Amino acid sequence: MPRLTALAATTALLAAVGGTAVAPAVSSAATVAPAAANAPVVRVLPLGDSITFGRSSCTGNGYRGPLQGLATAGGRYALDFVGSNRNGVMDDYANEGHPGFTVDQIGQGVDQGWLAARPDVVLLHIGINDLNQGANGTDTAARAVALVNKIFAAQPGVTVIMQGLIGASTGMNNPMPVNLSANMDAFNTRLQQEESVQQQAGRHFRFAKAPTLTPAQMNDGLHPNDAGYAVFAQGFATLLDQTYSARWFTGSATQLARPSDAVRLVGLKDGRLRNAEGDFAAGQWSSWNDMGADGVTEVTSAATFSVNRIFAVRDGKVFEKDGDYATGQWSNWFEPSFADALPRKAVAVSASALNHALHLVVIGEDGHLYNADADYEAGRWTGWTDHGGNFKRVTSATTTDGVNHLFAVDATTNQVMEKDGDYCAGRWNGWTASGPSVVTAQDVAASASGRTVHLSAVTANGTLVRTDGDFAAGHWSGWAQMPGSGITRVTSATANGVEHLFATSGGRLKELDIDLAAGTMNSWAEPAGGADAQSATAAFTR
Template structure:
């Protein structure tokens, strides 16, 4: 098996995807995904704009150039386009903990800004509050090892909504959480506790609170400065670095049976929809919803007339379902071995589907095989490497070509010859700022498609019989969020979701060669 010459080292491509012009510009700072997590103070109650501490914190972050921030969460409140958060008014610590698994799985934050405990203390649940907060912190690290958690203490001057809180109760809770920091750090966890500011109460001549619990905009600005100082210190310590932005738009997966493309997409609420395109008849049958929910990653591979669908749910578990398109029969979803999975991709050689997963805690790629001829399943094993954010796979003959985007937006490849039972090992493929990727094989050539941080779309072809790539080509299209591709004879059917939530298709006929135009599905 020939090993392809890396694009960059072969001087077939400017060092940065997509163009020489973009290579001349300074690299964009990494994007750090930050989840503000807590109760009504995180939501911004008492703030005139609804931005709470998040708005002044964003202003402070904008004054430095080492990184940018994308606030993430299922809630929105406040001005501007970046108002996401997980601030839930009235929530106790245990109520936050009950949903935190789902929130973290959907948002995939690098940093959590935690502010909880005010409602427990205010509602007379002081006993055990620090223990409950500790359990929440431990849950966050269990869900996302390697994450940075910055906890700001409850405002020490809060009298409570009914003036029932004492300074001693507040200090006891804050002291316990402050003592947690060295304990967590001894376990290798990135946990910081910072004291909340002593805000002037609502009755002061220059108040910094609107009532017994909630800051006003002046108070929120002080909270923002407290969080910002901790963010800067933890960034300087190398606790987090961020990466390329995660595209927003429907996740896509596709597979071919005969000359029919089966396209699957994950909606914003985690459900799966499917649409079948018969390229002989030139018709699509329209989107239909499939059973299943809470999906965060999806892959599809065909063996004969059957498409095997693989879905990772918010809890990091892996599930599979099959559809026989000759009979129209669907199987029920069932669990597959594997847990704490971030994303999944797959490819087939013969009757065996090769599964490739990225682990949630460290970005390590793993593989396992499901032989649908014999029903045999192999155990997972590591492929080497770490900090992978996305994998795609394509097959030429008996070889699976695996392509990985790492968290810094760089592109790498590894080839597995399943006839010989060997892998070449990871090597750089050139390119940068990659945020989405798809691949499909025709004969001895893999066609690789990349969306970049600017939302543009590019392609490159690798001939594995000669070991050469033809270099990246910029293609029409913009606002690209996610890509999928399926080979059909000498053609590839390419699918793209865009950041406006739409799904599009384009065909590349490599026999002629000719490219069609994009059309909306």
């Protein structure tokens, strides 16, 4: 990965230190710009298997992200995706894509209520798992027709748009698992014939043959990469426009939901943890609650969608506690499956997440930095990787392109060092000095928005400096000194265009909020009514 260069000019934040305080609110910035103000909202259920889910998409958006962008650019209607599953960095990540599911398994899901959201349109892509498991193309097509009939029986009047199986192509990373071409052709031909049958019965059904993608547009023999998903989205976009023009669906005036703006804050004091919830859209905090842990020396957290996952170090071991804010359920403290394999006792810890993937980094008692990765959708952890070094503090942030950026304070020089892991490309770079220029620190914090990392460092004299690393453009802003003094620890979390810094000073927990678009900030204040703390961690659930 290329080294980021420094911008000569500092950000507008320095000029705003004495400026107007801002109250953080839900930003209008989103992954995809909103459609025209008066555009009707069309409820769309993406239904299928791993391709609907977005497998092998670095962002997790799959075809849904490009499709939403095309609809937004057209301005005729806005898409509101529905479904019980979640994947993608886009704000509207709902879908009903289930990796590995066959046609019959998807049919069982329809029986169990997957149409409960009453979509205007069902986008259907199914069948490849049947064929990949040896099923006949004609028989699989017959089951797919039965599924289409089941959808219309469950919701008469719905529009069903189906794209055929993607033309077989050897992918960049893996060969095609089996020669599926003949069975895929039989499947696609039968469903193409079904289009006129369904329409003659008065049903709103369209079918389009999927594009044959090039090897550069495939990640493996079955799944596109992001470039391939963008091409695949075009097919759905064309049929959506045609069926909307035919008035098969009209949408409604329902407003699109805003993304969540709730931070989950955990404070550490004298070995005990307490948590509080900050709802920035409503402008209010909850009270503090004890988390039932003692003897804790370090804590970190990261959210995978609605679940905040908290990792605490006690007696050199790492423990986890998960809170699902969609269901209101909390787990007990437990040792994750990697616990016994941790090479050294842990002295510091950091976590960051993207979609269902969580990246945990630990500094061992030997000063080395170790990392392990969890896939909560698949329910598994990797083993530990030793990244070497001699560090005392660590922070991390994962950008929306799937790159995990590690920032660690060298135990000897106090210099902030950086190492980046590109999980989409499957490679790490080496340790380098981080930021626009060399800085020494006693603590660091990082959070991300898009492909930009917001990095803060507590200097030896207790002041706080910060910089923004734009990894898409390849540069850092200059270090900007923040107000305040006597700071010992810092953490940060960013959502909806606002970076929230939480720092400890004088044994108290303080908060400073930065509107990244406006370049303004408010003053330091005590969150959740105030609390004593030695350190803290914060994460936004989605």
